[in-house]
Amino acid sequence: MEIPKQYDPKEAEKNHYEWWEKNGFFAPEINRDPKAPVFSIVIPPPNVTGSLHMGHALQHTLMDVMTRHKRMRGYRALWLPGMDHAGISTQLMVARALKKEGKSRHDLGREKFVERVWQWKQESGGQITVQMRREGASVDWSRDQFTMSEQLSSVVREVFVRLYDEGMIYRGNRIVNWCPQDQTVLSDLEVDKLPQAGKLYYLQYPIKNSDRRITVATTRPETMLGDTAVAVNPNEERYRDLVGQTVLLPLTDREIPILADEYVDPEFGTGAVKITPAHDPNDYEMGLRHNLPQVVVIDPHAKMTADAGAGFTGLDRYEAREKVVADFEALGLLEKVVDYEFSISRCERCKTVIEPLISTQWFMKMDQLRDLALDLMARDQKPRFVPETYKKVYTDWLENLRDWTISRQLWWGHQIPAWYTPDGQVIVARSKEEASEKAGTNELTQDPDVLDTWFSSALWPFSTLGWPNETEDLKTFYPTSVLVTARDIIFLWVSRMVMMGLKFVGERPFEDVFITGTILDAQGQRMSKTKMNGVDPIDVFDKFGVDATRLTLAQIGSTDIRWNEKQVESYRNFANKIWNAARFCLLNSEGAEVKPEILEQSSALHDRWIVSRLNKTAQDLNRAIDAYEFHQAVQSLYHFFWDDFCDWYIELAKADVTAEQDSAARTEARTRLLTVLEQALRLLHPFMPYITEELWQRLPGDKRLHAAYEGAEPTVMLTAYPEGAAELIDEAAESEMQAIIEVISRVRNIRSEMNIKPGERIKIVVASPDENQRRVFESAREQIARLARASEVSINDRLDAPKASARAVLMGGAELAVPLEGLIDFEQERRRLQREQEKLQAEAAKLEAQLGNPNFVSRAPVERVNEVRERIAAIAQQSSQLQQTVENLR
RNA sequence: AGGCACGUACGUCAAUGGUAGACGGCUUCCCUUACAAGGAAGAGGUUGGGGGUUCGAGUCCCUCCGUGCCUACCA
Numbered sequence: 001m002e003i004p005k006q007y008d009p010k011e012a013e014k015n016h017y018e019w020w021e022k023n024g025f026f027a028p029e030i031n032r033d034p035k036a037p038v039f040s041i042v043i044p045p046p047n048v049t050g051s052l053h054m055g056h057a058l059q060h061t062l063m064d065v066m067t068r069h070k071r072m073r074g075y076r077a078l079w080l081p082g083m084d085h086a087g088i089s090t091q092l093m094v095a096r097a098l099k100k101e102g103k104s105r106h107d108l109g110r111e112k113f114v115e116r117v118w119q120w121k122q123e124s125g126g127q128i129t130v131q132m133r134r135e136g137a138s139v140d141w142s143r144d145q146f147t148m149s150e151q152l153s154s155v156v157r158e159v160f161v162r163l164y165d166e167g168m169i170y171r172g173n174r175i176v177n178w179c180p181q182d183q184t185v186l187s188d189l190e191v192d193k194l195p196q197a198g199k200l201y202y203l204q205y206p207i208k209n210s211d212r213r214i215t216v217a218t219t220r221p222e223t224m225l226g227d228t229a230v231a232v233n234p235n236e237e238r239y240r241d242l243v244g245q246t247v248l249l250p251l252t253d254r255e256i257p258i259l260a261d262e263y264v265d266p267e268f269g270t271g272a273v274k275i276t277p278a279h280d281p282n283d284y285e286m287g288l289r290h291n292l293p294q295v296v297v298i299d300p301h302a303k304m305t306a307d308a309g310a311g312f313t314g315l316d317r318y319e320a321r322e323k324v325v326a327d328f329e330a331l332g333l334l335e336k337v338v339d340y341e342f343s344i345s346r347c348e349r350c351k352t353v354i355e356p357l358i359s360t361q362w363f364m365k366m367d368q369l370r371d372l373a374l375d376l377m378a379r380d381q382k383p384r385f386v387p388e389t390y391k392k393v394y395t396d397w398l399e400n401l402r403d404w405t406i407s408r409q410l411w412w413g414h415q416i417p418a419w420y421t422p423d424g425q426v427i428v429a430r431s432k433e434e435a436s437e438k439a440g441t442n443e444l445t446q447d448p449d450v451l452d453t454w455f456s457s458a459l460w461p462f463s464t465l466g467w468p469n470e471t472e473d474l475k476t477f478y479p480t481s482v483l484v485t486a487r488d489i490i491f492l493w494v495s496r497m498v499m500m501g502l503k504f505v506g507e508r509p510f511e512d513v514f515i516t517g518t519i520l521d522a523q524g525q526r527m528s529k530t531k532m533n534g535v536d537p538i539d540v541f542d543k544f545g546v547d548a549t550r551l552t553l554a555q556i557g558s559t560d561i562r563w564n565e566k567q568v569e570s571y572r573n574f575a576n577k578i579w580n581a582a583r584f585c586l587l588n589s590e591g592a593e594v595k596p597e598i599l600e601q602s603s604a605l606h607d608r609w610i611v612s613r614l615n616k617t618a619q620d621l622n623r624a625i626d627a628y629e630f631h632q633a634v635q636s637l638y639h640f641f642w643d644d645f646c647d648w649y650i651e652l653a654k655a656d657v658t659a660e661q662d663s664a665a666r667t668e669a670r671t672r673l674l675t676v677l678e679q680a681l682r683l684l685h686p687f688m689p690y691i692t693e694e695l696w697q698r699l700p701g702d703k704r705l706h707a708a709y710e711g712a713e714p715t716v717m718l719t720a721y722p723e724g725a726a727e728l729i730d731e732a733a734e735s736e737m738q739a740i741i742e743v744i745s746r747v748r749n750i751r752s753e754m755n756i757k758p759g760e761r762i763k764i765v766v767a768s769p770d771e772n773q774r775r776v777f778e779s780a781r782e783q784i785a786r787l788a789r790a791s792e793v794s795i796n797d798r799l800d801a802p803k804a805s806a807r808a809v810l811m812g813g814a815e816l817a818v819p820l821e822g823l824i825d826f827e828q829e830r831r832r833l834q835r836e837q838e839k840l841q842a843e844a845a846k847l848e849a850q851l852g853n854p855n856f857v858s859r860a861p862v863e864r865v866n867e868v869r870e871r872i873a874a875i876a877q878q879s880s881q882l883q884q885t886v887e888n889l890r
Numbered sequence: 891a892g893g894c895a896c897g898u899a900c901g902u903c904a905a906u907g908g909u910a911g912a913c914g915g916c917u918u919c920c921c922u923u924a925c926a927a928g929g930a931a932g933a934g935g936u937u938g939g940g941g942g943u944u945c946g947a948g949u950c951c952c953u954c955c956g957u958g959c960c961u962a963c964c965a
Contacts, residue, residue, distance in 0.1 A: 005925065193962085200965085218965060231965095265964055273965050282963040342965090389894065393960075396893080400961085487960085522902095524958080555903085560895085560958080564902045566914045573927040584924030631904065635912070650924080658923085745931090751919095752931040758920055789922080843909070850908095856945040864908065864946095871909080 003586060003698075007579035009545025009572075012694035017133050020693075025717050026138045028076040028477075033708040039070035040078040040477035042461050043139065044485045044493070045147065047086035048121055049093050052131040054519040054527060054553075054563070055486055057537040060137050061553040062516065062630065063484050067138055068686035069625050072721035074708045078477050079138060080464055082145030083126055087453040088182060088349050091412040094120050110411050110448075117412050131538060136546055136689045138717070143473075145464045147456040148414070155463040156456050157417045157430045159504060164418075164428040168365045169406070171418075171426065175277075175284040176359050176405055177345060180302035181352035184409040185361050187452060188402070189492050191345040191354050200340035201325060202270065204333040205230060208246040208255060214239070215335050217269030219342055220279075221328070222320040224249070225308045226297035227256055229275040231286060234260035236271055251327055252309055259290055278358050294358060302355050317355070362407035362416060362449065369499035370401045376498065376508055383483070383498065383513045386628050387558050390490060390515050397491050406452045413450030420445050458496035461509035468504075478505060482512040490515070514628055517559040524562055535563055547688035548572040554687055555634040574638060575691050578684070581646050582695040585670075585677050588657045592670030593701025594678045600728065605740075605779060606652040607672055608733035613644045614679055619724030621683055637687065641680055648741065649676070652783050674699060685716050692716050739773065740780045743816060746808040747788035750818050753832060754806055761791035767799035768814040777814075803888065807833065809881040811874070826889050833886050837879060844875045 024030055028038075041063050046056060063079060071077040094117045095105050105113045132139065145152060163169040177186045201221045204213040214230060230247050232239040243260045263286060264273050277287025278294040287294060297308035304312040304320045311327075312320050328334040345354040376382050377395055385391040407416060419427045419435040422443050429435035436442050456463070461483075465474040479501070485494065494513055501509035519535075521527055527534040540549045548571040602608045617640040624633040656669035678699055685692040696703065696716035709718035747764055756762065764784065768774050777784070777795045785793045801807075801817035804824050808816045847868050850856050857865055 003924090006927075007925095216965080220965085263963080268964050275965095280963090280965080282965075285963080343962095387895095393894070397961080491961095518959085520958095526959095559903075562902065564914085567902065569927080570913050573925095576927045577925065580925035580928085582924085587924070635904075638912085646924090647929090654924095748930060749932090755919075758922060758930080846909075850946075853945060859945045860908080867908085 003583045005580070005583070007545075007576045007691065009541075009547065009575065009690065012690040013134070013136075013541075013546055016690060016693045017136060020138070020715065020717060021133075021141060023713050023715075024142075025712070025715060026079070027140045027142055028078045030712060030718070031071075031074070031076045031708045032710065033074060033076075036074055036076040036708055038078075038476055038481075039067070039075040040080070040480040041067060041482060041484065042080045042464055042480055043082060044483075044489070045082045045084040045145070045457065045460065046128045047089055048083045048125040048146070049086055049089045051127045052135075052537050054535055054537055055516070056128070057135060057549070058516050058519060058553045058556060059484050059486070060132060060135050061550045062514065062557070064135070064137050064550075064689075065554055065630065065633075065686045066482065066484075066625065068689065068717065069622075069721060071138070071717070072682065072685065072706065072719060073622075073723075074706050074720070076476070078140055078143070080143050080145065080477075081129070081132070081137075081139035081141060082460075082464060083128070083147070084453060084457060085146065085148040085413065087408060087410050087413040087450060088184070090117060090121075090125075091410050092182070092349065094412075105411065113411050134538070134541060134546065136550070138689075143464070147453075147460075152456060152459075152463050153414055154430070155459055155467060156414045156451065158468055159459060159500070160417050160451070160455075161428055161430055162504075163364065168368065169362060169428075170365070171360065171362050173358060173360045174363070175281050175356050176361055178300060178355045178357040178359065179347040179350065179352055180300065180355050181350045182347060182410075183300060185359060185405055185407060186347060186354070187405045187454075190348045192348050192351075193343045194346055195341060196344040197339070197341050198344075200269065200338050201328075202335035202337070203250075203274070203328055204335050205247045205250060205274075206333075207242065207258075208248050210245070212242075213333070214242060214247060214258065214272050215270045216272050216274040218274055219340065220321070221324040222304070222312075222317055223276040223279045223297065224274055224324060225252060225304070225312060225320070226276045226278050226295040227274045228254075228277055228287065228292040228295055229256050229290065230258045231261045231264050231273045231275050232258065232271060233264040233266045234262065236264075236266045239272060250331060250333055251311075251324065254295075261286055261289065279356055281356050284356070284358070296358065298355060298357070300355075300357065361405050362418075362447075362451075364404040364406050366401045366403055366499075369503055370398050372502040373495060373498045374398055376502060380508075382508050383494075383510055386512060386514045390487065390513070393487075394490055394495060398495060404452075406455055407447075407449040408452055409448075410450050413453065414456060416447040416449050416451060418447040420447070454492055454496060457493055458500045459504075461497055461501055462505050474505075479508050480510045482514055483510040484514045484516065486518070487515045512628075515558055517556050517561055519556065520560060520562050522562055522564070527563075540565075540568060544568045544572040545575060545690075547691050548575050550689075551634055551687055555631045557628065557630040559631075574642065575688065577642055577646060578688075578691055579695070581641070581650060582677060582681075582698070584650060585673050586698060589670055589674055589700060591662060591667045592674055594674050594699050594703050595671050595701060596675060596678075596704065598668070598672050598675050599679070602672065605733055605736055605776065606649060606783070608730045609737040610644065610649040610676055611728050612730040612733050613640060614676060614722070615724045615726075615728040617644075617724070618679075618683060618722035619729075622721070622724060625686070634687065637684055641684070645676065645680060648737075649673075651787055652780075655782065655786060671701075674701065678703060679722050681716055682719050682722055685719075686721075689717070736776045739776060739811060739814070740784065742810055743777070743784055743814075744787045746810065746816055747784075747790070747818060750806040750808065751789070754818075754820060754823060756820075756823070758789060761789060763819050764788060764790045764793045765799060765801040765805070765817040765819065766793065766795045766814065767797060767816075768795075768810075768812070769797055770812060770814070771797075773812055773814060807885045808836075809878045809885065811878075813877060813881070815881060815885075830886055830889050833882060833889075837882050837886070840875050840879045840882070844872060844879065847872050847875075 067077050067079040177191050179186055198219055200217050202215050202217050204215050206213050227249055242258050245258050246255050249256050275283045275286055277283050277292050278296045295307055297305055298317055299305050302317045304315045306313050421439050427435045427439045429438055435444055461480055462478055465478050467474055497509045521533040548568050551571040552568045599611050602611050617636055620636045621633050653669055653673055657673055659666045681692045681696050693716050705718045706720040712718050766777055774795055781793050799815045799817055802819045804821050805817040805819045806829055851868055
């Protein structure tokens with residue numbers, strides 16, 4: 001058999017995925033057990049415009065690990081994929097492409113434009129699905145979903161109609177976040193508040209029938225053209241006599257009142273605030289409280305309206321600002337201008353400064369929905385957040401929830417299922433036919449707006465499973481098991497799914513929510529397109545392989561981490577280690593094959609030991625993955641495979657396995673080695689799907705699938721994940737092995753310290769007063785000789801070695817000597833032993849102090865106290881032996 | 891302005907209140923017939939400062955310093 005010395009990830013990544021997919025291994029139907037437990041995840045649908053970034057790769061890796069793990073444990077496992085139509089981003093992307101042709105979407109008209117978007121989606125959308133296949137994501141493509149599909153669109157309309165009929169969706173005229181660039185309203189969650197270096201302008205307003213002026217401070221002087229009041233705090237002495245008076249608003253012919261409102265902070269600015277109800281959210285609220293008129297001076301393109309006054313009409317808002325300031329200065333009404341840093345709202349997509357405008361939009365009342373979610377948390381502690389700290393983030397936000405602006409002035413998205421009759425009546429219905437029926441006329445115009453992209457996302461866990469029909473999928477896979485996502489969409493998405501799921505299915509959409517960490521760049525900065533500091537997962541795959549990248553990502557779990565390529569490199573080396581371990585097993589596999597029963601019939605110590613380690617590792621892995629402790633799981637795999645299996649087991653078994661003469665013993669050793677490897681590949685598979693499949697396919701023998709998958713094509717994907725059998729865990733074997741490992745390590749240490757060349761064979765003298773321990777050493781005599789590179793190992797009850805020997809004291813009263821006639825420097829040896837003695841003494845001193853504290857003895861648990869006592873006794877014994885050894889050197 | 895995290899070896903990160911670890915890097919030796927992407931042996935820490943609770947604190951509490959993130963209507 002030809003096996004290259006280096007693992008080539010690209011080779012292994014070439015064919016398996018296609019084969020898995022084609023054979024339907026990802027679909028839950030592959031599971032034939034009608035009683036199988038269920039595990040399900042719906043993917044956070046990536047944007048149709050998106051391409052894979054590190055955040056996706058992280059989430060997908062974790063979801064795939066869980067899905068593959070559960071599948072191997074016999075669960076009917078579904079990981080449901082899909083994409084989001086991503087209203088604004090997609091529309092912008094296609095509009096940009098049009099612009100290159102010198103056209104705008106208005107040149108095409110709505111219908112043609114939407115057609116064009118679909119065409120774009122067909123041709124170049126969903127790049128990410130190709131990349132997900134590269135990742136090895138075991139999603140069930142037969143259930144692939146798209147938020148704009150006919151099916152999901154009808155769910156959107158269904159939900160909209162039901163909520164409208166219940167009065168939870170309404171149309172209203174309110175102040176909203178308006179993006180003058182994208183020409184649409186945005187929800188509070190779609191604007192970024194960014195710090196901005198600006199100025200605070202102090203404007204003086206003359207008071208009618210008086211010489212006095214009142215000064216207001218503002219960051220937006222241009223809005224003064226729309227002022228309809230000046231407000232002061234009712235408890236403010238300075239202005240008490242002015243309340244009720246009238247201000248002559250400069251640059252206009254309007255007169256506006258001075259009024260009192262608690263909202264005004266007397267400490268800030270001048271303690272007097274100009275009120276512009278049409279262009280500021282707070283002023284809007286105050287305007288409602290005091291019945292103030294709303295004077296609109298800025299239009300949806302952020303240009304001044306006719307109501308702004310003759311000199312201003314048509315000016316851009318920033319030009320108007322300069323002119324207002326100049327005019328105030330000319331009038332002698334500009335008191336001062338100071339530098340001032342404040343935060344400003346910008347469109348999350350295009351970064352344009354948001355203009356608060358009064359506009360007619362659709363809103364969703366959230367109070368009833370919010371209570372459903374809060375009650376679920378209070379009653380059942382669901383969903384369970386991992387890490388737990390996000391529970392507070394989630395509930396705090398829900399408690400302060402306000403109505404949700406759900407309409408958007410876009411063309412790409414779910415058009416609002418509301419129609420208007422010629423006389424202005426609003427008809428909300430599932431279709432135009434239904435609307436006509438309700439209205440009694442065919443003369444209907446549909447509302448041109450579409451719904452916020454997150455409206456359909458909120459329905460994702462049940463819309464994708466067939467709701468409102470009582471489908472098998474809905475019954476089987478809802479509620480889903482866990483949602484894996486990044487923390488920035490807890491509000492936008494997670495909370496809304498909980499509310500909608502409770503409202504429409506009557507049950508929570510998922511049991512747990514796992515929040516992943518954030519991958520930062522090497523400087524600790526967030527990766528972003530604008531900063532150009534992102535690392536492309538595909539490049540990492542190309543450089544180090546998918547499996548190594550997945551292992552790196554899996555161990556990140558929920559911690560924020562600076563991206564460190566060295567880590568991937570070390571897991572690339574690990575993959576190579578796996579490859580070469582398998583290579584060794586396969587090169588020495590003639591006459592042998594995988595045979596699971598053999599693990600239950602081990603007699604040699606190292607065999608019982610590796611079987612014990614294997615089963616402990618399996619237990620730890622199952623526990624860790626179920627507890628979302630991915631870091632622990634990766635560490636456990638790494639150490640089992642590299643340290644236990646490669647460094648020790650293969651070396652211990654090597655002589656038997658590579659024996660030149662064919663024999664029953666050789667076959668058994670080979671069979672056992674192959675079988676342990678096969679089990680290890682299963683353990684590794686959820687994390688490293690490609691290399692494990694590549695190697696597993698090459699193993700000879702009876703490689704059984706999990707009972708639930710009998711009859712399927714053989715694949716490691718569908719084998720049983722080792723559960724870790726308690727009866728195969730052998731503590732005696734583990735501690736006996738530990739003693740042998742100690743002998744070998746101490747000899748190696750002596751060789752290194754004494755600068756003995758690897759080629760040079762030495763004699764080893766081991767002594768133990770314990771007969772059982774001597775028996776253990778005897779049984780491993782040849783292995784000790786080989787691994788410690790010794791020509792001879794003698795084992796006695798008392799140490800009998802020449803004075804010119806290097807020595808070591810071992811656990812359990814055992815001692816070790818390496819005769820080194822002529823090579824040993826007595827002084828140096830003494831110092832070496834004394835250093836060890838000091839270490840022991842230091843530890844003993846700590847423990848003695850602990851034991852010397854009467855409170856420790858009386859209050860600490862008995863087992864703990866005993867542990868300390870035993871350790872002290874052990875140290876005392878070792879220490880006195882060591883002392884003896886040092887004295888013998890004199 | 892509030893809230894929430896985080897601060898551990900040179901770097902990146904681990905550690906149910908019970909002897910602080912891993913990987914990379916570094917030092918020394920070795921191409922020992924699976925693997926130099928390897929093997930063997932080492933060095934390296936008053937866990938940001940200070941206080942408290944406890945028999946015992948990296949871990950729990952307070953405080954200060956530093957760093958991130960989120961929320962917020964101070965014009």
